[in-house]
Amino acid sequence: xxxxxxxxxxxxxxxxxxxxxxxxxxxxxxxxxxxxxxxxxxxxxxxxxxxxxxxxxxxxxxxxxxxxxxxxxxxxxxxxxxxxxxxxxxxxxxxxxxxxxxxxxxxxxxxxxxxxxxxxxxxxxxxxxxxxxxxxxxxxxxxxxxxxxxxxxxxxxxxxxxxxxxxxxxxxxxxxxxxxxxxxxxxxxxxxxxx
Numbered sequence: 253x254x255x256x257x258x259x260x261x262x263x264x265x266x267x268x269x270x271x272x273x274x275x276x277x278x279x280x281x282x283x284x285x286x287x288x289x290x291x292x293x294x295x296x297x298x299x300x301x302x303x304x305x306x307x308x309x310x311x312x313x314x315x316x317x318x319x320x321x322x323x324x325x326x327x328x329x330x331x332x333x334x335x336x337x338x339x340x341x342x343x344x345x346x347x348x349x350x351x352x353x354x355x356x357x358x359x360x361x362x363x364x365x366x367x368x369x370x371x372x373x374x375x376x377x378x379x380x381x382x383x384x385x386x387x388x389x390x391x392x393x394x395x396x397x398x399x400x401x402x403x404x405x406x407x408x409x410x411x412x413x414x415x416x417x418x419x420x421x422x423x424x425x426x427x428x429x430x431x432x433x434x435x436x437x438x439x440x441x442x443x444x445x446x447x
Contacts, residue, residue, distance in 0.1 A: 254376075254429070255374060255375060255376055255377070255378070256374055256376055256404055257369065258360070258364055258429070258432060259364055259367070259374040261433070261436050262361065262364035262365055262368060262436070263368055263430075265361070265365075265436055265439055265440060265443075266365055266368055266369075268440055268443050269443060272351065272443045272446075282366065282369045282370060283401070285362055285366050285369055286362075286366060286400065286401060288353065288362050289359060289362035289363060289366065289393060289397055290397055292355060292358045292359045292362055293359055293390065293394060293397075295355050295358070296352070296355035296356055296358075296359055297390050298355075299312065299313040299351045299352045299355050300312050300313075300352060300386065300421065301313065302386055302420055303386075303387050303390075312349050312352050312421070313351040313352055314351070314352050314353070315347045315350065316347070316348055316349045316351050317345040317346065317347060318345065318347075318348035318349075319344065319345065319346075320337055320339050320340035320343070320344055320345060320346045321339070321346070322338065322339035322340070323337035323340060323344060323430050324340070325344040325345070326344055327340060327341075327342040327343055327344040328342070329420070332396075350431075351429045352421065353423060353427060353428070354431060354435065356417075356418060356421065356423060356428065357428065357431035357432045357434070357435045358432065358435065359414065360414075360428065360432050361432070361435065361436070361439065363410060363414055365409065366400075366407070366410075366426060367407055370404055370407065372404060372407050375408075375411075378408075378411045378412055379412050379415070380412055380415040380416040380419055381409070381412040381413050381415075381416045382416040382419070382420060383413075383416070384422070386417070386420050389413060389416060389417045389420055390391060390417070391403050393410065393412055393413040393414060393417060396402065396409045396410045396413055397410060
């Protein structure tokens with residue numbers, strides 16, 4: 253993954269947001285970005301579902317179905333040579349997104365933005381830290397976000413825990429980068445339409 257490129261893309265998005273939503277007097281955007289990261293981490297955990305010991309449904313949300321674009325959700329192409337739609341197999345539904353990966357990309361946006369806001373600088377490579385279980389990975393990542401407010405040197409640890417979490421969730425860096433770019437474009441579009 254090209255982190256320098258992602259930092260550049262995030263800087264452009266942050267500037268776009270600044271133009272559309274100028275800072276208020278005495279506003280602490282860093283604290284807001286850290287809270288936003290924590291909220292997104294919570295949403296990521298919710299899509300992962302593995303901590304929900306009270307539920308029989310602990311399977312990660314990796315597929316969200318939507319209407320098949322080829323048959324417009326009918327499951328039928330209306331031809332004599334094909335009884336069922338070749339895209340959806342006659343169900344009328346296809347996978348349109350991966351909610352778990354999308355939440356991870358949302359977290360990445362705020363992690364990058366926190367580094368830019370703090371003027372920490374960028375880096376090209378990161379190591380990974382894995383705490384043994386995904387639950388512990390989330391807990392230690394939350395802890396690092398809180399500790400960062402007291403000591404910005406924890407930014408590197410936040411990245412290492414985040415990278416480890418991505419690997420533990422089964423994502424490749426290529427998938428993460430692609431999801432980030434897609435969401436980054438959507439976030440720019442949202443600013444254009446007054447989100």
